[in-house]
Amino acid sequence: MPGAVSAAVVMGVGNLLRQDEGVGVHAIRALADAGCGSAVELVDGGTAVFDALSSWSEIGRLVVIDALRGAGEPGAILRLSPQETEDRTEIALSLHQQGLLDSLAMLRHSGVRIGEVVIYGVEPAQMGWGTELSEPVARCLPQLVAQVEDELDISPTEEKQR
Amino acid sequence: MHKDHTITIDPVSRIEGHLKVEVTVDGGTVKEARCSGQLFRGFEIILLERDPRDAPLLVQRVCGVCPVVHAAASALSVDAAFGIADQIPDNGRVMRNLLLASEYLQSHILHFYHLAALDFVDVAAAADYEGPDSALNSLRDFIARQELAPFTPRYEGDYRLSKKDNQERASHYVRALEARRVAHEMLAVFGGKIPHQVGVVAGGCAEVPTADKIAAFLSKLGVLRHFIEEIYVPDVVAIAKAYDDYFEVGPGPRRWLSYGAFDLETAETDLLKRKRFIPSGRVSQDLKLRPVDAGRIAEQVGHSWYDDATSGVPVAAAKTVPAPDKENGYSWLKAPRYDGQAYEVGPLARTLVAYAAGDAAVRSQVDGLLGLFKASPAALFSVLGRHAARALEAKRLVKEMAEWVTSLRPGEPACEWRNPPQSGSGVGLTEGARGALGHWCEINDHKLSGYQLVVPTTWNASPQDDQGQPGPMEQALVGTKIKDMDNPFEVVRVVRSFDPCLACSVHLLTAKGQERTRCRVL
């Protein structure tokens, strides 16, 4: 079955019901509102990375946005590679169910070609039950959008998507 | 109540939904009848652009008395559209049957006791009861307080049972409240909750069978079997004996139709050819079996509040365009016709079709009943024929359900859960407690692009069609003799024998799509 082919995919992961743990998905929304959806694929990965990406056959560049402990003060943004998330023990991504590396390995093993992978991690303040981001994390979203646009050479359009 | 020779009954109570009946009486006999569905609940975008898997859950809200059959018909049509009609796991097939059959039992008991019985039973006979029956003692105390609602006001002058027989039936009315409640508890074992269960889903059933659930189901089934065999069926016979003239009242169009129900296999994807516990077919008074072809069914709207341009189109291509001010319309019901003819549906239809198909159990029951009353088959085409068919069907089902539930296999799958395909279409045909039910669906771009329902009471309570041919209930009323224009028992006894469900018959719902902001007017 033929899958999608994309030059660039931005995927936000995390649980929307756990406040800052859902920052990745909130970031996707912010990128969509900024008009980036016309330039790159925006994906709500939720808590299931494998399922979110399994309909692709080729992804040129993959940007993953997630909550990440060890980035610094709440709202701090850290850019790193998947390998660094394994090597640096002081940092931890929000996904406990399956490590991001494991998911990527499984996808590649099942035939999905994925090129360079970059992770943007945001330090959470609150990860209790609720849908609202904490203030410091909410405040970092515009900067996060700007960094991702920069990463992927996206010129923001005037038109906002709903 | 009546002007000159017209009797208007609005609302008809003790049915489901909103029905108005108007009969014109001349020389003590009904010459013309009009049945009018009084409520329209939305336009036919019911599930458009929605995930097809939502359909079985949402369509249940067409009716809270018979939601399972809507879920079942919907699931059948969605299964077909998904291309998995022959891949439903056995556990899923069997649980669907159990859920639907449980609904029949609840519905039939509710209908006979809580909807119909007050036309034949005088609960006031409990007023001077003395004895140990707690239900009768409750009723006696209730009557002594002299606030008799909801049992009065009522028609007066034609309660024929002896005081003792009235008391016994009044007690059973109260006991039947518990029996139908237990039928719903039984349903919830595999359905989660009811009304509006969550078990029947596209692909099978969400619940999984275990030995303890099987045992719980059997326990409640035993309670129902006792009630049906020892109380319900004998009560129908007792009422029939006291009101035996009603074997000649309300014959209707003498044409009956059944789609069949309760799949015994899934390999055959043509539902009308599938092996089912209740067979499909058509019969008339000659009791010769004829096949059903769903393509010959169309709804006419000549006397319904819909645009005439939509009349008579085969269902799969039909549209719904309401016209609330149309002058010669008198009902929100459309008029389903098979080859242009009106057909009655329901337990009597199923019984006669099964009889014609040679079903041994049905023949034994029916012949036994006719023998008891020394009556010819024509006696079945009547008010009492319908009540008897309902009770005898309950008795057959309750036995069969014990076989079905013990065929469940814990540990084996119950559901083939799939994402919606790009496109597809399907039709789900089955029988609910009240008769033949069909759901038609169409999928495009992974979402529903079309949905239609033709439901049992639309067949039965339909208005006149484009040719002015009255619907089955209207035909059943014509020729009925009315003894007392102020207490027209005869009219309501005929109407209630059909067990009308008006919410079903004007079935149209609206539902909001996630991002849609535009209204699509068909």
Place this chain on the structure above:
Amino acid sequence: MAENPKVTEHPVIWYQASACSGCVVAVLNGAAPTVQDLIVDQLVPGHHVSLRFQPTVMAGQGDLALEILAASEKATDGYILVVDGAIPTAAKGRFGLAGKIGGETTMREQVLALAKNASAVIATGTCAAYGGIHAAAPNPTGCVGIAALLKEAGINKPVVNIPGCPPHPDWFTGTVAHALLFGLPGPEQIDYAGRPKRFFGRLLHDLCPRRGFFEAHRFAKDMGDPECMYELGCKGPWTHADCPERQFNNGTNWCVQAGAPCHGCVEPFFPDVCCPIYVKIGLAALPQIRRDQASGEMVAVARPRPAEEN
């Protein structure tokens, strides 16, 4: 109210509008109390509910029934009006016709006349409370819940909402029992959506037996999996109801226990925001879940929708 030294009669008019009767069947399914307790016996000693009008079970029909409604419009006994179903208001109400003595009227007119003279109104079911499935957009019959209808008509009556599709019978009979014992639940016992906090004050997610899986980030992938069904579309996090404790049909089962995700049927935003049933709510439609400052309880509230395109 007719009184004798022993038993006080409490008259009730149960009016059915644009409905499916599921709410009626639900009440018939009550196990403790039963419908016999409610209608025939004394739900609370010394108090009897006199069900003057209820179309599904009442003996009378036609004018016999209409005379009861006509008398109620002038009655001084302070009856309670129970409504099930939403009220259609488009096309001058012609989508919902009703009989009246000597003619015809609409459900809208009839229910307004009954509400004007009632002492209070109980909206049973999500349709009567908020419009429910019959009011899902684009809502061409103009269906509304009873509280909204009364507000628009300028009729000021206490309205208690008992939503659910249909409600658990105990939610209804429990409210009636409260009324008989202590009076109708007052403002401090009612939540922001007009629901008794006793039944609707806690989020289902807080009571759910599968919550442990949610906390451990273990999610069901397929029908029949035992884990948390958030990824299969469970709306439990947004749903204020005690279903996991109370269970349905005499404690037999309930949705999640039966392997089906909660579909949020007690919420004002059912079914719009809750569909697709088997898909989790995306960020665009996501109602807020947060801790309420005043009560300290977790609550879920729909966000105001952005202005629609025309």
